[in-house]
Amino acid sequence: MNHITRTRFFYRRLSQIVSFSRRPYSTPSTGLPATTPVTSPALKIKWFYSTDIPVTKPKEFNYKQVQRPERFIPFSRFDSDRIERVYQKWKNDQDGIKPVIPVNEDQLFDCDLSTMTIKPAYWNGPGYEVRRGTWFLDKVPLTMGIADELESAYQELKPYLLTKKMKTDESVKPLMKSIKSELNIYERKFQKPWPFPNPSDFEKKDKVALFKDVQRALLVDEDYSFGRLVFDKISHKLATDTIFGGYTVDRGYDPSKYSNLKEMDGHNKDDTKKPSDDAPSVDSAGTTVMDTLKKELGVDDSNERWQHDIEGDYSRNPHTSANAGDRPVDHLVLCVHGIGQSLSSEFAGVNFAHDCNSFRKIMKSMFVEHPETYASLVHPNAKKGDDIENCKVQVLPIVWRYNIDFSLDYENPELDSDGTLRLPTLSQLNIEGITPLRRLAADVVLDVLLYYEPEFKKKILANVVKSANALYDKYMERHPDFKGKVSLLGHSLGSSITLDILSLQPDAIPANSDFDPKRHLKFEVENFFGCGSPNGVFKFMKRQNVRPRQMYPISKDLSDQEILDLPIQSPKVKNYYNIFYPTDLVAYRVEPLVHRSLAKVRPEVIPYSNEKGINSKLLELSQAPYELVQNEVFKSFLNFTGLKTNFDAYITTSLENDSKNKKPSKRQRATKLDPKASELLHGMNSTGRVDYSLPEGYFDIDMINALGSHTQYLEDPDVVGFVLRQLFYKK
Incomplete structure (x- = not known):
């Protein structure tokens, strides 16, 4: 025109x-x-x-x-x-x-x-x-x-x-x-x-x-x-x-005019919608198998993941106090990440803060979905009409990696006799030709090597202690009425860091000038959850046992290094939980280090979080979109990993077999513990056990195994449900 x-x-x-x-x-x-x-x-x-x-x-x-x-x-x-x-x-x-x-x-x-x-x-x-x-x-x-x-x-x-x-x-x-x-x-x-x-x-x-x-x-x-x-x-x-x-x-x-937006003033039409309606994800904000596939394919969805975090996790009941920011909390859980967090700027799927947000959201969703399982634990004295949708747990991340200056281009400050730097950077030692792959491996493997270099280990421990205290102070500043308990959760290498920090804590929190902000926590630790933890093999390589503090106290005259070199490590914590998948190549048992006879006792099996007795990842796969299941690339991947081409039939069979493994075997339930081992275990955890395994057959589908069971802990409803139950377990 x-x-x-x-x-x-x-x-x-x-x-x-x-x-x-x-x-x-x-x-x-x-x-x-x-x-x-x-x-x-x-x-x-x-x-x-x-x-x-x-x-x-x-x-x-x-x-x-x-x-x-x-x-x-x-x-x-x-x-x-x-x-x-x-x-x-x-x-x-x-x-x-x-x-x-x-x-x-x-x-x-x-x-x-x-x-x-x-x-x-x-x-x-x-x-x-x-x-x-x-x-x-x-x-x-x-x-x-x-x-x-x-x-x-x-x-x-x-x-x-x-x-x-x-x-x-x-x-x-x-x-x-x-x-x-x-x-x-x-x-x-x-x-x-x-x-x-x-x-x-x-x-x-x-x-x-x-x-x-x-x-x-x-x-x-x-x-x-x-x-x-x-x-x-x-x-x-x-x-x-x-x-x-x-x-x-x-x-x-x-x-x-804004009823289609997520406004939490009681106008949201989706306030009563249950998380289970959003198939295939058990939690709409959590990571699904499809998300994992996106991550493996290198899809950058960081904005999408952050959007889940920023949009909030408001209570479904607009009349509760949760919307006012003063939700009563009985348990504060501080989480310590493991290896690979330096990759988060390159790979959207590597983001520990998002993982912790998903952990919190899944916990709240499960609490609302299964009140018969959790409400009686958290609200034992609730009356008809009381608000029982609050799980009373807060989860916050401790992200320490960015504060430690160590990378492929890190320059050691030591000088040669002529005043020049004595050592090259790691990138200068790199073999050319596969540098991108080496960079990827270095960002993960170097975190472990870094932790076992004495000077850097000292910095890491001090940084995590400082970060934990800062989070605790900020939380108390915003919630001065908090009188609850504090627990620590460590994933992968984070569990090793946490165990060492707990082993360094004195029997009582020092006061005034005796308090060292680089070593001492400002709070007592009620529970320690180690997820996908290599603590078993790390302590084995140092020829150390792990035993209860009340039976093996620490001398005040020892230095930090002397304490960490003792043949018996005794963390200052009431309950120690070692959680792992059977197929996690990084995770190891801890109980045989408590007492050798416990090697013959199978780990305690974590029950499923849902009422159907089906593990969450298998259930999620069974609801995968038809377009994804029929995708030729996806089918090729299934064949490569050993899955049957008839995916639907395989899933159905897997679900049926998996549901049969809900309860531990009679042999496991009937196992008798050595009296000394039993005493040590009850000293480590009032439940009488330390090692907790996800159900056998949990990762029978090779695809999930190939994608990495080690990364799934904080976004797995079965793990989340177990942690929630143990926080309110009547000791």
């Missing part, structure tokens, strides 16, 4: 809507009825945060935002009101108000008004844009600059004073005002160029705003050929969405 044709079309369309008038204009300030309000309607404000495109990422990602977010969801009513109160105070007194507000359930995130971002409070993660919702375009809150201009024009022109008669009177002058574009507002405010490539017309072009009524306005490009001519000729009876090229914006937040 050329310019002349477009002009004719526009005038023809315009003539169908309104007739031109030569009568002089009048203003809405004359002839008003006595009942007309003289003050503007209250502005309904709602704060939002984006979840799709981060503003910032941790520094190791070398990230620069080049795309604006499109998905915004509202804060809870409680959080939005708190943010607005702080914003009003901070706007009037920026020097006296700290503009950081803990938000979302359990206050896991911070909303920073100085940067208008929301970021994790307890771990290093991406930051997302925050907006103060006052004016909206297609349900998305406009940025504060253009929204403030619209509100200023609204207050100046007072469209709320228009009467019905005036809206149909062509002699009344339309209410219009020039509005600067987002791009112009940004460059004027920050004195730097617009940061996003290829800005849209809405972002880069100044607008003319026509206020039709008390709630809506029409924005048209100011340089549009007929923009001002249109506004000069049309009357208020023209619907604001009928002009080609215009943008209709709404004033104030209307919750009825």
Whole structure:
């Protein structure tokens, strides 16, 4: 359509809507009825945060935002009101108000008004844009600059004073005002160029705003050929969405328009939806087998994983206190990661903070899904009508790897006699030709080698202790009424780090100057869960036993290294759990190190978390999408790993066989322990056992085995359910 044709079309369309008038204009300030309000309607404000495109990422990602977010969801009513109160105070007194507000359930995130971002409070993660919702375009809150201009024009022109008669009177002058574009507002405010490539017309072009009524306005490009001519000729009876090229914006937040968004004000239609409805995942935020396949294929879905974390894990009951951030908690679980976390900047699937978030979400989902299993443990005295959906457990990550400077390019500071560096970097020792593969292996294997180099081991232990104390302090600062117990969970190498830290703890927490922040924990440790732990083989190689502290106390006169070299390691913890998959090549048993006779006793079997007695990963595979199962690449992979080509039949048989293994065998239940071994085990754990294995046959499907059982612990409902039961186990 050329310019002349477009002009004719526009005038023809315009003539169908309104007739031109030569009568002089009048203003809405004359002839008003006595009942007309003289003050503007209250502005309904709602704060939002984006979840799709981060503003910032941790520094190791070398990230620069080049795309604006499109998905915004509202804060809870409680959080939005708190943010607005702080914003009003901070706007009037920026020097006296700290503009950081803990938000979302359990206050896991911070909303920073100085940067208008929301970021994790307890771990290093991406930051997302925050907006103060006052004016909206297609349900998305406009940025504060253009929204403030619209509100200023609204207050100046007072469209709320228009009467019905005036809206149909062509002699009344339309209410219009020039509005600067987002791009112009940004460059004027920050004195730097617009940061996003290829800005849209809405972002880069100044607008003319026509206020039709008390709630809506029409924005048209100011340089549009007929923009001002249109506004000069049309009357208020023209619907604001009928002009080609215009943008209709709404004033104030209307919750009825946001029922499809994840708002936790009781308006969410999906509040009663159970996690099991979201097949194939047991938890919609947890890692599925399909996610694992994506990870193995190198698909970068870090934004998607972070989106699960930032969108929150609100209670399904909008009337509980969980939405207010003050959920009662009885157990705080701090988790220590193992090898390979330095890969997280290159592989989206390697992210321990996300794993811990999934662990927490799965736990909450299972608690709601199976109240008969867990509610009686957590709420033994609950009465009819009581809120029993709170699992009373908080899970937080300790990510230590980024604070330790050791990589392929690490330079040892030791100097040669001529003053030059004495040792090369590891990358200089690399054999060329398979460098990418060596880099991948080095980032994993070096973590283990690093831990057993004395100086770096000392740094790692000190860093984890410092991080654990910092997390504990921050949690206590936000939840000063917390009187619960603290447990540690270590995965892989993280379990070895945790065991050594616990072995170094004195019988009582030192006070005042005796407290060493690089060695001593500020809290007593109730439970230690080692998942996929190599502790068995590590202690075996050092010819060490692992036994209870109360039977093998530690002398105060020994140095840290002397304690860690003792033939008997006695961690300062009430209950030690060693959890493993039978096929995990990294994991080893611990009980034979407690007493040699326990090598003949099979590990305790962890029961399934679901009512059907089917392990969660097999159940997940049985619900895999048909398109994936029939995919030729997928079939080739199944054949390569030894699976039958008839996948559906194989899954059915596996499920049937697996369900038969729900209970331990009679032989296992009848095993009698050596009296000395039994005494030692009860000293290590009040349950009388330390080694806990996931059910036999859990990884009968070779595909899962090939993808790596070692990485699945924190996202496995069977592991999560076991930890939850043990936290509330009546000792």
